[in-house]
Amino acid sequence: METFINNNGENGAMEDIVVEISHIKKAFGVNEVLKDISVCVKRSENVVVLGKSGQGKSVTIQCIVGLLTPDEGSVKVFGKEVSEMSDAELKDLRTKVGFLFQSGALYDSMTVRENLEFPLTRVLKIKDQKEIDKRVEEVLDGVGLLDAVDKLPCDLSGGMRKRVGLARTMIVKPEIMLYDEPTTGLDPITSREISELILHMQKRYKTTSIIITHDMECAKITADRVLIMNDGMYIAEGSFDELKNSEDIKIKAFFNETT
Numbered sequence: 001m002e003t004f005i006n007n008n009g010e011n012g013a014m015e016d017i018v019v020e021i022s023h024i025k026k027a028f029g030v031n032e033v034l035k036d037i038s039v040c041v042k043r044s045e046n047v048v049v050l051g052k053s054g055q056g057k058s059v060t061i062q063c064i065v066g067l068l069t070p071d072e073g074s075v076k077v078f079g080k081e082v083s084e085m086s087d088a089e090l091k092d093l094r095t096k097v098g099f100l101f102q103s104g105a106l107y108d109s110m111t112v113r114e115n116l117e118f119p120l121t122r123v124l125k126i127k128d129q130k131e132i133d134k135r136v137e138e139v140l141d142g143v144g145l146l147d148a149v150d151k152l153p154c155d156l157s158g159g160m161r162k163r164v165g166l167a168r169t170m171i172v173k174p175e176i177m178l179y180d181e182p183t184t185g186l187d188p189i190t191s192r193e194i195s196e197l198i199l200h201m202q203k204r205y206k207t208t209s210i211i212i213t214h215d216m217e218c219a220k221i222t223a224d225r226v227l228i229m230n231d232g233m234y235i236a237e238g239s240f241d242e243l244k245n246s247e248d249i250k251i252k253a254f255f256n257e258t259t
């Protein structure tokens, strides 16, 4: 059996790897965004990608779900090359991968309940109302918002909307969660709450997560492993504390510039 060495120095089975990115490159015209990116993400792991704005973090995520195709290199999810997937396989992949966008992306004219029912009826095609009610209740309980079930998004705070956005993504029980700047635009206390919730959801649903952020506290709270992205490459990898306390000049410079 093929093995890899994880960041604790332990051997792990290749079957535990859900996302495997090898030497991908991506340019838009003369703009070389991804120059050489490789990473393996294991089942149930929270990997945080830290990087300044415009480094290609979102481009990497779009390559994972087949919205963009790398110019070179390989992206495998659940062991299959994404660029070789059929339309049906891509559709299936996207039901297994949940996104939490910066805005939370809720439908303004729908109540919280209706927002949560939408992916169950439209994506999973569940018809049993009892099953729907059970899932809505369970996921709202998970994000601490059972009381808000009949409210409209406009009646919620930014942090509450983000929680509902998270609930709406988690309700289909994705195997992989992609978080794009989950705490941007939130005050420090709410940011901390959302970061703790991301950790709580990982523990509760055993989801594999990739979290892209500039927020050091979010990285500290949520990450099993941190990658630092700079100029289209990962320049460092380790636990948050390992990187924060590193004597490496590049890593020190990164932390000094971003904190």
Ligand SMILES: Nc1ncnc2c1ncn2[C@@H]1O[C@H](COP(=O)(O)OP(=O)(O)OP(=O)(O)O)[C@@H](O)[C@H]1O
Binding pocket: 028, 031, 033, 051, 052, 053, 054, 055, 056, 057, 058, 059, 060
């Ligand atoms: N579809 C596209 N067409 C052309 N250029 C693109 C496209 N998508 C991204 N880019 C460019 O790729 C670069 C990296 O963008 P990306 O959104 O991945 O950065 P990021 O690291 O996620 O930054 P931020 O934290 O600001 O979101 C930017 O220069 C952006 O303009």
